[in-house]
Amino acid sequence: MTSLTLQAAGAACVWLANLPRGRRRAWSRYRPWNLLKSHAIASRLVDGDAVLDVGCGTGHMLAQLSLFRKIRPHGVDLSIMSARFPEIPTSTYDGRTLPFDDQSFDATMLCYVMHHLSPAEARALFQETVRVTRRRIFLIEDSLPLFGPLYRIRNRLHRIEAGLRYRDFDAGYQMPQDEAMFKTHVGWRAWLGEQPGVSVVDVESFADVSQHDHHTLIDVRLATAG
Numbered sequence: 358m359t360s361l362t363l364q365a366a367g368a369a370c371v372w373l374a375n376l377p378r379g380r381r382r383a384w385s386r387y388r389p390w391n392l393l394k395s396h397a398i399a400s401r402l403v404d405g406d407a408v409l410d411v412g413c414g415t416g417h418m419l420a421q422l423s424l425f426r427k428i429r430p431h432g433v434d435l436s437i438m439s440a441r442f443p444e445i446p447t448s449t450y451d452g453r454t455l456p457f458d459d460q461s462f463d464a465t466m467l468c469y470v471m472h473h474l475s476p477a478e479a480r481a482l483f484q485e486t487v488r489v490t491r492r493r494i495f496l497i498e499d500s501l502p503l504f505g506p507l508y509r510i511r512n513r514l515h516r517i518e519a520g521l522r523y524r525d526f527d528a529g530y531q532m533p534q535d536e537a538m539f540k541t542h543v544g545w546r547a548w549l550g551e552q553p554g555v556s557v558v559d560v561e562s563f564a565d566v567s568q569h570d571h572h573t574l575i576d577v578r579l580a581t582a583g
């Protein structure tokens with residue numbers, strides 16, 4: 358599987374290098390690893406799906422999903438950092454109440470967001486996400502089957518470094534006090550399994566399709582999906 362993925366990434370690079378200059382510039386907005394991650398999510402969606410990205414950053418995940426599926430995208434975040442993907446509709450919100458009606462979206466993504474929150478904030482944001490979603494929630498998280506001591510130190514440094522950065526961007530952001538929301542695969546299954554509205558939780562390592570072994574897809578199916 359790993360060598361197949363590397364071959365696919367290699368073929369994609371050759372294909373990109375051979376594109377005429379204008380089209381190559383358009384594709385250089387995307388990173389091969391992120392394309393592979395987006396493809397894994399796109400394969401779980403259908404054309405026409407309304408997809409929300411909570412904590413969307415630049416909106417790059419929705420832009421990449423749109424290459425594989427005809428989705429109706431929307432991104433929300435505390436603040437929108439740049440207009441790198443002007444084709445993706447985005448808006449800001451208060452970080453607590455998602456400004457959408459119940460079940461407005463077929464699927465919602467939370468990519469590298471939950472580990473920046475305290476457990477109480479993560480629970481509240483996840484419940485808001487369940488409220489606005491009809492079928493599926495995709496989390497991408499830094500996670501491994503087990504955390505060794507060095508990885509725990511890495512998590513602490515990441516929490517502090519990213520926390521200071523987000524506080525500079527947004528006065529409303531509060532850095533969590535500990536690493537409680539950095540969870541192992543088993544930890545995510547247990548935590549999500551306890552959240553109201555959740556029916557099935559699948560955890561899949563992105564080790565084969567990402568430059569980092571700890572990148573992990575967590576696919577949550579909701580009870581409302583039937």
Ligand SMILES: C[S@@+](CC[C@H](N)C(=O)[O-])C[C@H]1O[C@@H](n2cnc3c(N)ncnc32)[C@H](O)[C@@H]1O
Nearest residue numbers: 411412413414434435436452453468469470473
């Ligand atoms: C590591 S960045 C990930 C950005 C993007 N999802 C990606 O995959 O590149 C974490 C994001 O979470 C956002 N964030 C933090 N607290 C949030 C909250 N309560 N609701 C929504 N987004 C939040 C930050 O503003 C930041 O854009």
